[in-house]
Amino acid sequence: MPRLPGLPGFIAALAAVLLVTAAACNREGPPKRTPPADAKRVDAATAGKVTGKVRLDGTLPANAPIKLEGDPVCRQAHKDGATSETYVGENGGLGNVFVYLKDGLGQYYFDVPSQPVKLDQSGCMYKPHVFGVRVGQNIEIINSDATGHNVHALPKANQEFNFSQPIRNQKDTRFFTAPEVMVRFKCDMHNWMSAFAGVVDHPYFAVTGAGGTFELEEVPAGTYTIEVSSFSANQSGTYQVTLAGTAPNWQPVSLSSNDVESGALASSLPALVTHSPC
Ligand SMILES: [Cu+2]
Numbered sequence: 001m002p003r004l005p006g007l008p009g010f011i012a013a014l015a016a017v018l019l020v021t022a023a024a025c026n027r028e029g030p031p032k033r034t035p036p037a038d039a040k041r042v043d044a045a046t047a048g049k050v051t052g053k054v055r056l057d058g059t060l061p062a063n064a065p066i067k068l069e070g071d072p073v074c075r076q077a078h079k080d081g082a083t084s085e086t087y088v089g090e091n092g093g094l095g096n097v098f099v100y101l102k103d104g105l106g107q108y109y110f111d112v113p114s115q116p117v118k119l120d121q122s123g124c125m126y127k128p129h130v131f132g133v134r135v136g137q138n139i140e141i142i143n144s145d146a147t148g149h150n151v152h153a154l155p156k157a158n159q160e161f162n163f164s165q166p167i168r169n170q171k172d173t174r175f176f177t178a179p180e181v182m183v184r185f186k187c188d189m190h191n192w193m194s195a196f197a198g199v200v201d202h203p204y205f206a207v208t209g210a211g212g213t214f215e216l217e218e219v220p221a222g223t224y225t226i227e228v229s230s231f232s233a234n235q236s237g238t239y240q241v242t243l244a245g246t247a248p249n250w251q252p253v254s255l256s257s258n259d260v261e262s263g264a265l266a267s268s269l270p271a272l273v274t275h276s277p278c
Helices: 072-077
Strands: 048-053 098-103 117-122 125-127 130-134 139-143 149-154 161-165 171-174 180-186 194-200 205-207 213-219 222-230 235-243 254-258
Touching: 048 235, 098 130, 098 180, 098 194, 098 213, 117 130, 130 205, 149 171, 161 171, 180 222, 194 205, 205 213
Parallel strands: 117 139, 130 194
Antiparallel strands: 048 213, 098 205, 098 222, 117 125, 139 171, 149 161, 149 180, 180 194, 222 235, 235 254
16 A cells, blocks of 8 residues: 655555455344353463554644535534644654554453443544444444434445434444454545544554553563554554563563565654563
């Protein structure tokens, strides 16, 4: 996938995760899962926290202004105008970046959270713009606006959905059945509205804040591929991380980058990755 012209090379081009999985109807609610008797669980006593910072190499590009045409409710919500949310950053960090363990976990079993992830439409914008959700976890989609939206998810490994929410405070629930990073959401009524979901089958994911920092908690020792994906900026990179030892005898962490496509990764290594007791 080509890098966008003129962008700083903070992350290599996106390596999309394309998983071919049959998708079941996802309106009925996810099926209940029963852990197998011999399910392998992470031992919290010997697991650690991985922290890092996605740093911006260069100057943060300006976000494009949004043309809030047509819908008076949307214009009223942004009297001073609005810009896209593609680039978020401060103090040399890059926000809205999805970070997750892409490989290396093996056969651990993780319960799916019973609480839904919430995706709001407020001020004719999706909130949050980037979020993570587990396979089989409900996404509660809310329309907080006094105007109608439609919610159009455009996955490749999951079932596409597209439905209207004409009523304020309307709530609908959907879920995904297969891992996929990232799934784009859009509103066909307001073409500037977009959100991105990272769908993973384990709990080790995070979205960086404006400062670029992230934390992955209770990670067992091992060697992992971490993917750092700024989908809205169309760039990503992967890193090999080895977490060695068990508490209290933590060992130094090794970290190296894998060149995904562009070779522009050297300055985008997470500034800090530690393995320490949670
Ligand atoms: Cu809309």
